[in-house]
């Protein structure tokens with residue numbers, strides 16, 4: 139079953155603006171794993187559920203060819219509009235039916251996306267298309283474990299985020315809890331013996347209040363709320379921004395907050 143929760147044009151442009159690019163810490167873990175298990179050359183990487191292409195773009199310098207795939211044409215349109223990546227092609231399609239020959243892919247990735255896939259059909263396809271010793275890397279981050287810091291009021295900012303999640307709870311698809319469980323069940327089901335799940339990769343960065351509110355706007359549950367009650371959803375965003383600024387004692391939404399994200403990564407390599 140596909141979840142058409144990322145189809146809207148406006149949602150796709152919010153995605154392009156506000157979603158996080160996977161950090162170097164995670165990218166390096168994946169590339170080092172591929173080097174160790176399969177080695178060079180790195181010919182073809184396929185990024186499943188690529189959305190607006192953040193993860194596809196960081197792979198581009200390391201592969202001869204990258205294919206980003208997604209079920210949402212609007213997301214792909216945004217991805218294609220980013221110039222400067224001649225070795226990336228974006229194709230509409232599902233993770234459960236991959237348009238690649240048997241044993242042709244060096245690396246399969248899914249960034250914040252594998253929880254939406256039909257587990258057994260995706261794994262069957264991944265096993266088919268990967269080269270011997272080719273790898274899959276399923277990464278993401280745990281929103282509830284994100285920690286914000288701004289002078290003395292970090293905990294109060296975290297509390298505001300938790301309250302927003304609470305409001306959006308009724309609009310949260312069950313699959314989101316699969317991501318929050320860091321893909322444990324999917325990891326267990328991977329039919330390769332060579333696999334590992336890294337549960338906590340802490341990454342520090344900073345984010346402006348404006349971008350943090352934009353990130354909340356990108357959540358599928360926020361979009362569900364907006365569909366049901368556009369005005370209440372708009373007010374939630376405005377009110378959240380106002381509360382952040384008040385707690386921080388600042389006026390500008392460009393003020394930066396320190397952010398610690400907790401990434402996870404499932405890695406697996408196909409047998410020889």
Ligand SMILES: C[S@@+](CC[C@H](N)C(=O)[O-])C[C@H]1O[C@@H](n2cnc3c(N)ncnc32)[C@H](O)[C@@H]1O
Pocket residue numbers: 140141144157158186187188189190191192193207208209210213231232233234248249250251254255256
């Ligand atoms: C949370 S977004 C992540 C997008 C991007 N990888 C990122 O890191 O921001 C999940 C994406 O997976 C796509 N998707 C959902 N189910 C899919 C499936 N079965 N096959 C391919 N893509 C899928 C959605 O359309 C959406 O763009």
